[in-house]
Amino acid sequence: MKKFVILFCMVCALSAFSQTNEDTDKKAIQKVLKKQRLAWSDNNLEGFMEGYWKSDSLKFYGSNGVTYGWENTLERYQKAYPTKDHTGKLSFRINDITKISEGAYYVLGEYHLKREVGNADGIFMLVFKKINGEWKIIADTSS
Template sequence: MHRKLKTVFLALVWLTAASAWPAVASSADPVWAFDSVSPDGPDERSSARQVYLLIMRQVAAWNSQDIEGFMAAYWRSPKLVYLDDGEQIFGWDQLYANYLNGFSDRSLMGYLEAQRVKVQMLEPDMAYVLLWWDMLMGRPRSKVVGTSTLVVRRLGDDWKIVASHTTSLQP
């Protein structure tokens, strides 16, 4: 009898959860406030759109071989966190020095293309970004693909990347 009650109880819990799922999945407040592959995006003034535009300005700066412009997207603080395929860099100054040393010949920076950008607003002044990208770099040009996850915060009037994690591979 005890086993039968337990089974009925678990079935009721499962049915209750399952019946609530469609309401959660189709709520008016989507998990992702912005997805670059979606034809309908938020208006230009929305926070999610502003975060997306920050990322696109960073991509444009990279493609112009403008390390300073690329770095403008990052929080200029010793508390900036940057992880790239196991390399850990802490602080804006260290990250900037790393880019200057790594690309003393800026023509080797190559071409970066954002394949997809998704923005999730965590708070009115904080967003989580998923970025899928391709890059052609080096001589001869080799293709690198990767994903980045970013935490972006509104600091004053500007949005800045405060934490970044990138994983890449050469196909």
Template sequence: MSTSPSALATELAFRAKFLRIACLANIVLFVLLVGGGTALITTVARATGASTAAGDEKDIRAVLDAQVIAWNKGDLDGFMAGYWNDDQLTFISGGDITTGWKKTKERYEKRYKADGKEMGKLVFSDLHVETFSPNAAMMRGKFELTFEKEKDDAKKTARGRFTLILRKTPDGWKIVHDHTSAEEKK
């Protein structure tokens, strides 16, 4: 049985087209499997009680609620309990980077407790939580700090925004990175 050159060319073209479609289908299946596997792992972790997105958000908001209560009582140690007590904690504000829990606490002490300075009244608002996994999340929000002793109205209130990265530790959710920026005075 002999095959004509045109029939052979048609068959080769068909096979080449079939191989291209098969390769594309394999790539699509691979992407779906990887994406689906990642979603499945997260779903299983949440379904087995490892965590829930709503539960994590509630726990993260509780960290900041406890910080506000402690701050407004003048309890810097209570406020600092929301931070990861580790040398790798980072705090960025005013163009400066402070590394470590102890140095971050010292920064707060110098700025708000030393030489008769007041801590003021703290309020957080406009809070948005985004969980990345059962053990990592980000929170964005606004802060307002009002000082009673200030006579100058321009200094009486400090406002700004912050972004926090939180990690779930054996001690609960802790802030591992804090980037805070104050509004410029007008």
């Protein structure tokens, strides 16, 4: 019985530790998204892109198909949102953040752009991965 109690306590402690780690990860991911929201709303597309993995392996999937790589994704944003009137003010609704595996999560959400050229709304799914101690978006599906 004593062994069972010790084992039970260890399982509970590990479960609590795991939950705490997930909470910490989710808060860190939300911090990345907040920085992106603020940069976008300041018409700072390069600052917005800091949340993305700076790699040729980054994937963005939108209405025009798949864009590969950080530089190409930045260029895509610059063409589609050339001025502050186009970027406007960004807001998010995060509907779910789910752990995929250790160091990886997906985020489901909605975005809203309030802007001079007409408002825009859509949905997104992001895949975050912890790379060199930082949470980065490695894949983005937005529509």
